[in-house]
Amino acid sequence: MSTAESKTGLTATERSKIEMLSQHYEDKRSACIEVLKYVQGQYRWISNHHLSEIAALLNMSRAELEGVATYYNLIFRQKVGEHVIFLCDSVSCWIMGRDVICEHLRRRLGIEPGETTADGAYTLLPIVCIGHCDHAPAMLLDDELHGDLDIKRIDALLASPTERGL
Incomplete structure (x- = not known):
């Protein structure tokens, strides 16, 4: 074990x-x-x-x-972070800039896809398709679907609650 x-x-x-x-x-x-x-x-x-x-x-x-x-890719057999980011890996998302989003997430979180941040806050996982192609690039953050992603939107989604004014 x-x-x-x-x-x-x-x-x-x-x-x-x-x-x-x-x-x-x-x-x-x-x-x-x-x-x-x-x-x-x-x-x-x-x-x-x-x-x-x-x-x-x-x-x-x-x-x-x-x-x-x-x-089932939504059943986790290894520990994951408090928040799980599924970044869509479909053709539509790739065409619409998924690689830029992925690189930004890698830099911001300091992890590669498939890894969890040292503080256990985030796990970044690729997923084949989340069916949100009309709003590519897209991701699931925990159970919430987010589309039309860009770096500014990613940063807002990952901001701490105090940074978001909550």
């Missing part, structure tokens, strides 16, 4: 919530995506320990659940 691995188990409340979520399905295994999203919402990622616990609760093998978890 790596140092990044969470060794804490699911709480009784989380286990109860998982049981409740799985009751909505004839076969508990069908709740796996919903349960993975729930647990990720609690911890921001799915540790190996949590994956094993979830698999047992849903009557799945660890390998079956791992297959589901690694198939």
Whole structure:
């Protein structure tokens, strides 16, 4: 188990919530995506320990659940920052200046795509397409979609709450 691995188990409340979520399905295994999203919402990622616990609760093998978890790019199997930036990597975004946005994010955050800032604030990840081609270049910041990006807009989005006047 790596140092990044969470060794804490699911709480009784989380286990109860998982049981409740799985009751909505004839076969508990069908709740796996919903349960993975729930647990990720609690911890921001799915540790190996949590994956094993979830698999047992849903009557799945660890390998079956791992297959589901690694198939979906919005399920994180490694720790991510407090904020996740998905920068669209589609042809439309490339044509509209995605490379300039990516370079600016790399410089501003001091990380490469696939990495997390040293303070754990941001993770920068490429994503194949987020379906916002008419407003390219585009990105998801956490769960918010942002399009028509330029450097000024990126800087405003990444400003601290105090810098934004909140």
